[in-house]
Amino acid sequence: MSVKEKAKHILAELKGHLPFTILGASIGIAFMLTFKNLSRPHAGTLFSIFHPGHVLISAMVTASIFALHRKAKSFILVLVVGYVGSIGIATLSDSVVPYLGESLLGLHIAAHTDLHADHDDHSDNPNPKLHLGFIEDWYIVNPAAVLGVLIAYFIPRTKFPHAAHVLISTWASLSHILMNTAGDITLAVTAAIFTILLISVWLPCCISDVVFPLLFVKSDLELTGTCTEHSRHSHPHSHK
Numbered sequence: 029m030s031v032k033e034k035a036k037h038i039l040a041e042l043k044g045h046l047p048f049t050i051l052g053a054s055i056g057i058a059f060m061l062t063f064k065n066l067s068r069p070h071a072g073t074l075f076s077i078f079h080p081g082h083v084l085i086s087a088m089v090t091a092s093i094f095a096l097h098r099k100a101k102s103f104i105l106v107l108v109v110g111y112v113g114s115i116g117i118a119t120l121s122d123s124v125v126p127y128l129g130e131s132l133l134g135l136h137i138a139a140h141t142d143l144h145a146d147h148d149d150h151s152d153n154p155n156p157k158l159h160l161g162f163i164e165d166w167y168i169v170n171p172a173a174v175l176g177v178l179i180a181y182f183i184p185r186t187k188f189p190h191a192a193h194v195l196i197s198t199w200a201s202l203s204h205i206l207m208n209t210a211g212d213i214t215l216a217v218t219a220a221i222f223t224i225l226l227i228s229v230w231l232p233c234c235i236s237d238v239v240f241p242l243l244f245v246k247s248d249l250e251l252t253g254t255c256t257e258h259s260r261h262s263h264p265h266s267h268k
Contacts, residue, residue, distance in 0.1 A: 046230060049194060053225040056198035057218060064213045066206060072159070075203035079122045079161045080172040081196045087114035087176025089193075092184040103181055110177035115162050115169070121232030122200040127158045127208070129224030135209045135217065156208040194229055201228040 063074070091110030130136055136156040161169040205221055213221075 049226060049230040052194040052198045052229060053222055056202050056225045057222055059199060060202050060221060068207050071203050071206035075159060075200060075207060076165050076168060078196055078200035078203055080168045082122055082200045083114050083118045083169055084172040084176045085193050086118050087173045088180045090114050091177045091180035095180060095184045106181050107177050110180060111173045114173045114176060117232050117235055119160060119162060121197050121228050123159055123204055125228040126201045126204040126224055127156060130156050130205060130208045133220045159204055197229045198225055201225055
């Protein structure tokens with residue numbers, strides 16, 4: 029597959045997955061409205077659940093793709109690729125993009141009364157914070173990545189429900205946003221959060237499920253264009 033063909037395939041996948049990601053972001057908004065009164069510490073707890081789950085899924089898919097298409101038998105090599113790919117993409121999706129959106133749109137700016145309240149309760153700091161799970165929750169996130177790689181190494185599969193990947197990524201991104209959002213959830217704030225969720229999930233997930241696999245697919249392999257169902261050549265592969 030030439031570079032031009034790969035680029036064409038990537039653009040087609042991005043376009044094809046946009047409607048599904050819009051649906052996922054819409055479900056995320058419903059999730060947000062359900063938990064809109066959640067305190068920032070509790071939102072952090074949700075992030076500590078959904079983000080490691082996202083890392084686990086990403087590690088399983090990424091490491092499986094590498095192990096199958098490259099026929100990699102070195103566990104260290106599979107571990108490095110699976111760990112870097114999952115931690116990097118999940119951090120971008122769940123933390124970096126949401127944080128940039130929060131800061132750019134000013135979602136963290138609290139009302140005057142909120143600022144006074146924060147003087148009495150320092151646990152709800154109105155200032156935005158970039159929460160890096162692999163550093164702050166290293167004892168949860170990093171083992172999740174390693175577990176995903178272990179599963180992929182012994183039972184490599186590239187087929188994983190894209191719906192699960194999108195939803196858990198959406199919930200992780202939204203949890204990060206709720207940790208930094210101050211004030212009432214108005215219609216304008218809801219629209220802004222929807223936009224952040226769309227970008228946070230759409231691009232990183234497609235990078236994980238489409239772009240990254242293409243880096244390892246040989247020119248003679250056929251791509252199905254079903255996102256996490258990357259190749260019809262994805263058979264079980266045992267390592268001796």
